[in-house]
Amino acid sequence: MNRTDRLYALVEELRAVSPRPRSARWLAHRFEVSSRTIERDIGALQQAGVPIWAEPGRTGGYAVDRAHTLPPVNLTAAEAVAMAVALHRLGAGPFTEAGATALRKLLAVMPSADAAEARRLAGRVHLIGGGPAAPVPATVAGAVAARRALRLGYADRAGVVTERTVEPLGFLGNPTHWYLVAWCRLRDGVRAFRVDRIGAVTVLPEPVTRELRTDDLDIPAERVRTLSLA
Template structure:
């Protein structure tokens, strides 16, 4: 069991027996590690905000406050990123720190595989300013998540439309619009497609293997930032 899985399992073990304690020795035997490792793991969980405390005495051990924790949350990667984006809009308000803490707690109780997928998806979302309000077609969102090539009909700023096969790589959002960042096979380069100008979307079976690199964005780094789950 890797450390991420063990931290998750530790919380669930302590939640299952709460308010009874579990000793470091018992937990070490349960997870087949040393007591010292358990103590380090508990310390890491406490620093991340998990309400665990130590009860002294011969029958003491570590106790989790069930009233202040959540059971496993079955959020999908898309749902976690949606919450991160919604909470991002609270930046600059008196509730910004509380919003960030709430997101960390939700991510902490997600299964590790879902957390990894959510981080990958969040890394494909780039924001300038406070984020846009224009809609993103559902098929586009699905393709970015599933890493599938799209055939789109797109209207440029002059109103002329064209049919293109594109490899979705992520999103760019400013204060007004969402853009699909994709490798355009028609132009043979990365292009930004304003999502409200995408007239039709047809997902193809082909998988996207290309990755978006920071240097692919022709925008000063101090103006754009990736969405984060932490």
């Protein structure tokens, strides 16, 4: 998650529990950053005029005046894709078509650049069946969206951990697991990394310029569906 998205998300998190506070430590855990980063973000929001104040004490933290803040109207690219994945998992349920219509309406009011980025990001998500309900680390998801290289600690089936520098290309989801599909510099080729085996993650400043081709997945084309926001 980039800083702009995190600032929006911070305000929304505080609005959701207002007038109760959230501690810097709790917010740091929620957004997978340090408490110091949260404090800097809160300071930036306060300087921008967002009515956030600090409540002292053991149960204190940061709180926002809900009556004087408005939620963001538009979705981020990642939020639009998250909705599309959730809709895909509904299969042929009674509200599938209504959900797809709602997503199209939201995409229609997004800024054109954001909508285009959402469609590009959706094109990097490939699904077999409905896709899993398993979580994906926010740092990994953010690197795929931002097109940044990663340094991973990755455990194989035997639990042996190796360090890999990879160029994220997209995600593959089967009914059980999510896989990060990436160019592995150690193996000099495309590899799929099961996300629940990914340990330490460091985002690198290097941009990713490679694109994932369907035949890179080494899976029969008829079994894989690329996520669409159309």
